Structures are given as C-alpha cells and as structure tokens.
Amino acid sequence: MAKAKKKEKKKGGISLNLVLIFQLIIMLGLVLTITNIISSRTRANSDAHLNMTTEERAQVILNYVEVSERQLKDFSRAAQVTELLEDPENEEKLQAAQKLARDFHLDIPYIEGLYISKWDTTVLVHSTMMGAIGKPTRSGDELILLQEAIKNSGKQVYNGGIMRSPASDKQVISMYKAVYDSLGKPIGLVGIGIETDGLITTLDRISGANKNAADKEVKAKQAQSALTNAFYYMIKADSGNILFNGQDKGKIDVPIEVDELKKLCEKYGATNTDATGKIEYTDGGKDYVASYVYIAKYDWLFTVNVAKSDIYSLTYAMRVFLGAFGAIIIVLTTVFFFINKRQERINQKLVSTIAKNAQTRQSLNTAMFKDVLTNANNRVSFSMDMEKSDVSADKPCYFMMFNILGFSEINTRYGNDAGDRLLVRTVETLNDIFPDRAVYRTGSDEFVVMIPTENGQPAPEQVLNDVNTAFRQLMVPEKIDNMGAIYPKFKIAVIKRSSAADTSVVSALKDMTNRTGEATYGMIDYREM
Known part of the structure; x- marks a missing residue:
C-alpha cells in the first residue's frame, strides 16, 4: 500500500513537471513567433521608408534639373539671344544680350554661368566670366559630338550631365540648347552650368536623407530618424564614376569601389528603363543597406545608403526586448518549477507528519480504549x-x-x-x-x-x-x-x-x-x- 501511494505521488509529480515543460515550450514558441513577426514587419517598414526616401530624393533631383532646363529654355527664347546670333558683330545687340544674361543669372541660385555662343561654341556673351568671351569651348571631335547631341535633342535642352567645370573647377550640371533661324538651321546655342552644391544642399535640407550640421531645424527633425547618418551616391551608370558623394564630397569623378554598386552600373548602364531596388553590401568592414533609383533619362544611378545597424536598429531593439522577455519567462518558469518542487517536498513532509500524528492518535486511542491483545473495546x-x-x-x-x-x-x-x-x-x-x-x-x-x-x-x-x-x-x-x-x-x-x-x-x-x-x-x- 505504501509503495502504491509513493508511485501515485511520483506520477503526479511527473505530470506537473510535464505541464510546466509544455507551458514553457508554448511560451517560447509564442515569443519566437511574435519576435519573427514583429522583426519582419519592422524590417519591412524600415525598407519601405528607405525606398520611399530614395524615390523622393530622386524626384527632387529630377525637379531640380528640370527647373534648370526650363530656365535655360526660357533664356533661349529671348529676342535678344536670337537677334545677337543673327548679327553677332552688332555691338548694340551684344550689350543687350550681355545685360539679359546677367539679369537671368541673378534669378538662378547656384549658377556657375550663363552664356551665348556661336554654333562653333565661340562665346559671345557670358554672365560671369568675361575672359571666356571670344573663345570656343569645344573643338575637333568634341565639337562634332556636342553639336550632334544638341541637334538630336531638337527643340529640347540637351543635358550634358554632371561634370567638373574646366573654368571654375566646380562640379556642375552642364546643359545646352540650340537656337534656330527661321529656316530651322542652328545659328548658335545657349549654355548654363548649375553647381551641384545647390542640389546637394537641397538634399541636405530634406530631413532623413543626410544631415546638415549648420541647420538646427533639420538636425532636430533627424534626431529620431533611423536615416540620421544616411548618405548618398550619384553615379554615372555607363562609366561607373561617382558624380557626387554625400559621404565624401571630395571623392568625385572617380570609379565606385563597391562591387555591388559596380554590378548595378553594369546592369543598368545606358538602358532606357527606370528602375528601383535595394541591395546590401559591406564597405570598410561595415554593413550597409542601399536603396537605389536608376534615372534612365540621364543615365544616373542615385542611392541612399545607411548603416545596417541604424536602419534596423528598431528591429534589433525589438529582438533584444522580446529575447529578454523570453529569458524572463524561462527564468520565472524555472523558479516556479523549483518552488513547486520545494513545495512538493514540504507537502510530503507535512503529509508524513500528519500521517504520523494520526498513527500516534490511533495508537493512543488504542492504548486507552482498546484491548491490545484482542483489539476488543476495553x-x-x-x-x-x-x-x-x-x-x-x-x-x-x-x-x-x-x-x-x-x-x-x-x-x-x-x-x-x-x-x-x-x-x-x-x-x-x-x-x-x-x-x-x-x-x-x-x-x-x-x-x-x-x-x-x-x-x-x-x-x-x-x-x-x-x-x-x-x-x-x-x-x-x-x-x-x-x-x-x-x-x-x-x-x-x-x-x-x-x-x-x-x-x-x-x-x-x-x-x-x-x-x-x-x-x-x-x-x-x-x-x-
């Protein structure tokens, strides 16, 4: 009988332990499931935010360039421009065109210069560089290629892309527009150089792409953003050269060194289709996530790059929090398990004590009221x-x-x-x-x-x-x-x-x-x- 009771108690103890283990497994499963769900959704939100930021910045670039193109187109339509190109030796018309160029220059921010030249690129008027007047900007094959590109653009502006200006040694967006006579023959062209500093400043002023330490308002907006330390690249896809570099502004007109970005240039270079996407890469021993937009019109690859630890900081924090929560559950379950085991031992001692007391009472009762030999009442x-x-x-x-x-x-x-x-x-x-x-x-x-x-x-x-x-x-x-x-x-x-x-x-x-x-x-x- 005693052995049977002992086995029954042991069986009950094992069943309770199994319940605790089963409960622990369920809790761990829930923690892991919730961690994966929250982590994946947080990561997806971070990726979506990065992609949206990149597409917004790419649109800012397009708008910036298109505004400059419209300004150049407006300048080319001015009567002073056509009159000068039809009679380039007329001093009165030359002065009128020079005044027009200077007035236009004042209304365009971050402009390097605005000029009018003959079809052979001999400068007639320049808004800032008087020393360039009378000199051609192209010759030989370069001149032929430029003329063909301008003519192929028809009545639209030909965007020569981002380059380093030979005059100011600054990085500029160079654009040209042909001027035609009444017979549709090109008689000259107008050109403009817009410093990329203006584009970079515009990007810097937008919260979330890069930080402008001089702008306290922008800095305050970025304080809580995962993209606070993000930077960007603009790459000429067909050549793989960096056009401007948000991380190191002095490192331009050099080939991109990141293999993953090189592959993107090889994939999209000189194609006619815009594209977006995301890649991950390692540079200098640090992991980065880059969201990109390929602008086929200009063959530019624009990327917003951010350290993986920054963009997924919330994901990592959630994992740490839920991991700590899971660890607390394990600890509490383990503590409860040992408390339960201890309570079982105490209960067993208590039951044993009660049984002994009952036996003692029974023995005393027997000794007082029972005949020991026959067990009859005494x-x-x-x-x-x-x-x-x-x-x-x-x-x-x-x-x-x-x-x-x-x-x-x-x-x-x-x-x-x-x-x-x-x-x-x-x-x-x-x-x-x-x-x-x-x-x-x-x-x-x-x-x-x-x-x-x-x-x-x-x-x-x-x-x-x-x-x-x-x-x-x-x-x-x-x-x-x-x-x-x-x-x-x-x-x-x-x-x-x-x-x-x-x-x-x-x-x-x-x-x-x-x-x-x-x-x-x-x-x-x-x-x-």
Whole structure:
C-alpha cells in the first residue's frame, strides 16, 4: 500500500513537471513567433521608408534639373539671344544680350554661368566670366559630338550631365540648347552650368536623407530618424564614376569601389528603363543597406545608403526586448518549477507528519480504549460508552457476557500463548456472529456484547438464537501443537435493559453467570431489567 501511494505521488509529480515543460515550450514558441513577426514587419517598414526616401530624393533631383532646363529654355527664347546670333558683330545687340544674361543669372541660385555662343561654341556673351568671351569651348571631335547631341535633342535642352567645370573647377550640371533661324538651321546655342552644391544642399535640407550640421531645424527633425547618418551616391551608370558623394564630397569623378554598386552600373548602364531596388553590401568592414533609383533619362544611378545597424536598429531593439522577455519567462518558469518542487517536498513532509500524528492518535486511542491483545473495546471504553448510551423503555438494549470457564487453569496447563490464542479466537467469533456490534473485554476472561434495539428489533428470540450460535462455535476445540486440544467451556448470561445503563450491568451479568455456572446450549440465562 505504501509503495502504491509513493508511485501515485511520483506520477503526479511527473505530470506537473510535464505541464510546466509544455507551458514553457508554448511560451517560447509564442515569443519566437511574435519576435519573427514583429522583426519582419519592422524590417519591412524600415525598407519601405528607405525606398520611399530614395524615390523622393530622386524626384527632387529630377525637379531640380528640370527647373534648370526650363530656365535655360526660357533664356533661349529671348529676342535678344536670337537677334545677337543673327548679327553677332552688332555691338548694340551684344550689350543687350550681355545685360539679359546677367539679369537671368541673378534669378538662378547656384549658377556657375550663363552664356551665348556661336554654333562653333565661340562665346559671345557670358554672365560671369568675361575672359571666356571670344573663345570656343569645344573643338575637333568634341565639337562634332556636342553639336550632334544638341541637334538630336531638337527643340529640347540637351543635358550634358554632371561634370567638373574646366573654368571654375566646380562640379556642375552642364546643359545646352540650340537656337534656330527661321529656316530651322542652328545659328548658335545657349549654355548654363548649375553647381551641384545647390542640389546637394537641397538634399541636405530634406530631413532623413543626410544631415546638415549648420541647420538646427533639420538636425532636430533627424534626431529620431533611423536615416540620421544616411548618405548618398550619384553615379554615372555607363562609366561607373561617382558624380557626387554625400559621404565624401571630395571623392568625385572617380570609379565606385563597391562591387555591388559596380554590378548595378553594369546592369543598368545606358538602358532606357527606370528602375528601383535595394541591395546590401559591406564597405570598410561595415554593413550597409542601399536603396537605389536608376534615372534612365540621364543615365544616373542615385542611392541612399545607411548603416545596417541604424536602419534596423528598431528591429534589433525589438529582438533584444522580446529575447529578454523570453529569458524572463524561462527564468520565472524555472523558479516556479523549483518552488513547486520545494513545495512538493514540504507537502510530503507535512503529509508524513500528519500521517504520523494520526498513527500516534490511533495508537493512543488504542492504548486507552482498546484491548491490545484482542483489539476488543476495553473496560474504560465500556464505561465511557455507558455514560453516552441512550437506553430507555422505548430503546432497550441487550447485554450479553461470555466468560471463559477455568481460564487460569488453561494458562497453567497449556501456556499463556495458548490462552492468548483462545482469547483472540473468542473476540473474532463474537465479531463474526454480531457484526457491527460493540464487543468489550471487561475482565481477563470475560467479554460483553452490547446490542441496541431499533423499533423493537431484534426480538429476544433472535438474540438468544445468535447467542447459542456463538456458543456453539466457541465450543469448538482449539488444537495445541504437541499438547492435544483445548475444549473451552463458557458461562453465559443475557440481560435486556430497559432503563438507563451503567457499569453495574457487568456486575449483574457476573452474578448471573456465577449462579448458573457452565452454560448449556439452548438454556442460556436471560433476564429483562
């Protein structure tokens, strides 16, 4: 029984541990799933923000260039320009055109210069560089290529792209527009150089692409942006040369050194289709993410580049937070597991203590109210039961005594062990015949059985019949090894008490047995009191 209980407890402990482990697995699974979902969505949002920023900046570049082209086109339509090119030797027309160029120059920010030249590029008017007047800007094959490119542009502006100006050594966007006579023959051209510093400044002033340390308002807007330290490249795709560099403004007109960007130049160079995308690369031992826009019209590849640790900082932070949360869950579950194990041990000790106390109480109860040898109720128990008994005329009670005749002689002749066996057998027999009835050992060799009545039952005849049955079984010989057998004899008396009962019942029963002596089957002494 004890082993079975131990196994049952162990089984319960294992099942609780499995529940804790299962709970931990579920929690870890949820943490990992939530981490992946949030990380992927945060990363996607960061990528989308970077792509949007790049496309916005590319549009800023297009708008900047298109505004300059419109300004040059407007300048080419001025009457002073056509009149001068039709009569380049006319001093009055030359002065009028020179004034026009200077006035236009003042209205265009970041302009290097605005000029009018003959079709062979000999400068007639220049808004800033008077020393360039009378000199051609192209000759030989360069002149032929420029003329063809301008004519191919028709009435539109030919954008020569971003280059370093031979006059000012500044990086400029160089644009040209042919001027035609009434017959549609080119008689000259106008040109403009727009410094890229203006474009870079425009980009710098837009929060999120690059930071302008001199602009406190822009700097404040960028403080919380993942693109605070972003920088950009403008690359001529067909050549792979850097046109301007937001990271190192002095490093221009040199080939791009990043392999991934070289591959993009090879992929899109001289193609006629705009494209967007994102790449990741490593430069100088640091990982970067670059979003790009290929502007096919000018064969420019524009990229916004940002350190991977910056753009995905929120993703990394979420992973760290959720990882810490998962670790806390593991720690708490582990702590709970050990607390539970400790509580189980405490509970086991408590249960063991309670069981021991119950055993102690039972032992004390047995010692006080039970006969140790036969486990029958003792005289103390009989006395206490009599005090609590409810015996009256309406509820009479039967008391019967079974007294072993000559018990001391049996002990002397057969030994105490044989006598003890006879006593035990006597109680067992009485318990069998009178189940659920109180059996008392009121003396060394006497036993009393108490049978309360309920609604007049049992009747005296039934009680006496049971007494005779018990007597017959008690008379069965008790075999003793090597000593023959004991043939027990009994003195028996029965009383039906109809008034309050007390310990005097035992005395009355003794008197009856002493008077009648050895009991005879079927002739048991019975009285009503």
